[in-house]
Amino acid sequence: MSAARVSQRISAIAESATLAVDAKAKALKAAGRPVIGFGAGEPDFPTPGYIVQAAIEAASQPKYHRYSPAGGLPELKQAIAEKTFRDSGYRAEASQVLVTNGGKQAVYNTFATLLDPGDEVIVPTPFWTTYPEAIRLAGGVPVEVFAGPEQEYLVTVEQLEAALTDRTKILLFVSPSNPTGAVYSPEQVREIGQWAASKGLWVVTDEIYEHLTYDGVPFTSIATAVPELGDKVVILNGVAKTYAMTGWRVGWMIGPADVIKAATNLQSHATSNVSNIPQVAALAAVSGPLTAVDDMKLAFDRRRKAIVAGLNAIEGVQCPTPKGAFYVYADVRALLGKEFETANGPVRPQTSAELAALILDEVEVAVVPGEAFGPSGFLRLSYALGDDDLATGVARLQGFLGKAK
Structure with missing residues (x-):
């Protein structure tokens, strides 16, 4: 019997789901696709001068x-x-x-x-x-x-x-x-x-x-x-x-x-x-001073309110208002098993991982499924991206998720 090429210890490690989603979104962008990435927890601001x-x-x-x-x-x-x-x-x-x-x-x-x-x-x-x-x-x-x-x-x-x-x-x-x-x-x-x-x-x-x-x-x-x-x-x-x-x-x-x-x-x-x-x-x-983070917080706070309101406007999505960091964690359990129309016919995602993949394929919005962080049934979206991208991404989610049957 031949020995395994990779140790059991390393083989057991799961890939970083957040980095995987971000990498896929960036690859699609590089290929010219208009992908909106809510995946990585990365401020869109430059490092202070x-x-x-x-x-x-x-x-x-x-x-x-x-x-x-x-x-x-x-x-x-x-x-x-x-x-x-x-x-x-x-x-x-x-x-x-x-x-x-x-x-x-x-x-x-x-x-x-x-x-x-x-x-x-x-x-x-x-x-x-x-x-x-x-x-x-x-x-x-x-x-x-x-x-x-x-x-x-x-x-x-x-x-x-x-x-x-x-x-x-x-x-x-x-x-x-x-x-x-x-x-x-x-x-x-x-x-x-x-x-x-x-x-x-x-x-x-x-x-x-x-x-x-x-x-x-x-x-x-x-x-x-x-x-x-x-x-x-x-x-x-x-x-x-x-x-x-x-x-x-x-x-x-x-x-x-x-x-x-x-x-x-x-x-x-x-x-x-x-x-x-x-x-x-x-x-x-x-x-140094905390001026940079104070400035970023103003933008993050504005985006936080916008993304929570936008997601909660979608039937079947429950998104509590976060009090810190720059993420929302949306409960999408009510959407699982619902029917979504796609170019290849109707699809019924059973997990948040399947739903996240469907969202990326259909409306080119990258989100991270709950399976990366615990139980299925949730989506994490980082709002540390530009205001215009956030508005566009939320509008695409509303247009797609809002048609679930």
Whole structure:
């Protein structure tokens, strides 16, 4: 019997659905098709000029042409620690910071460092598509806890308690949420954090959307709100969303010094240091003002209201108003099994994956199906695209989905 060419561990990883949808949309655009892409969570704004200028100047300095410490430029680590205290009130030393190649490496490093085979991670669902794959790759077991639109996509302590076993090691906590845009209130954050602390769990909190909340809703860091967690909390963050820097690939994790030291050791063998030029750009970003994100928020808020109104005007679509990030998570369960007329005859999609594929084929609008984030029956749309594209895309959805029989 011949051995498999690809390991079981890697073969088991699911492709990133969000990136796959985005890639297909961009390929169709490159072929001249008028595709509207609601797939990727990527601001349509350019990176602010002062950040770009810092990178340009760094590129001409020979010291940045060389290896640098695997854990990050010391001045950037210090600036991240200071930024974290400024923005969320959480105090950390530079030695508790690891600079990573984007937020995804911070996610993987964290789970690889904390999990042993069979350890369980409670994952509030809908979840960002990378979390369960990173957990499995690290040998852990993701345990999904689903909260639907009737709960505003917010899990309860009672649900978390029901998912707890003697193998549970970590609670993953994400607020504001990708993919739903849900934001937990300060009271809910404290209640969940105190529950986790009482059970002796680690909390891994992804705070990359911390500056993107609307309607006066506050961001609350569970690390700050629940000091009882002590040194069993890891914060994940990065510059991608706040400063329109998705392609620069700079993220970080903040945690206890021993965990950060171990994760840095892992990274030293995996990738070594993050490219120095983006690190200098990130230094300019986190040390500078929040003017850029404040300007983006005005546009995101306008688009948020427009897309929610447009989707809720479609019979069979229920779209709660998100309070954070730049996504809507539309409930389309009422459309599944309905008949849609196509050039090839009537089609009855049974899953949100089939519906998303149909939408792309028929009206050239790219959305991500709920299967990427948990149960079928939902569609995630990012509204971090231009106003004109958003209006065109929603109009196409209304025209197509509105004719379901």
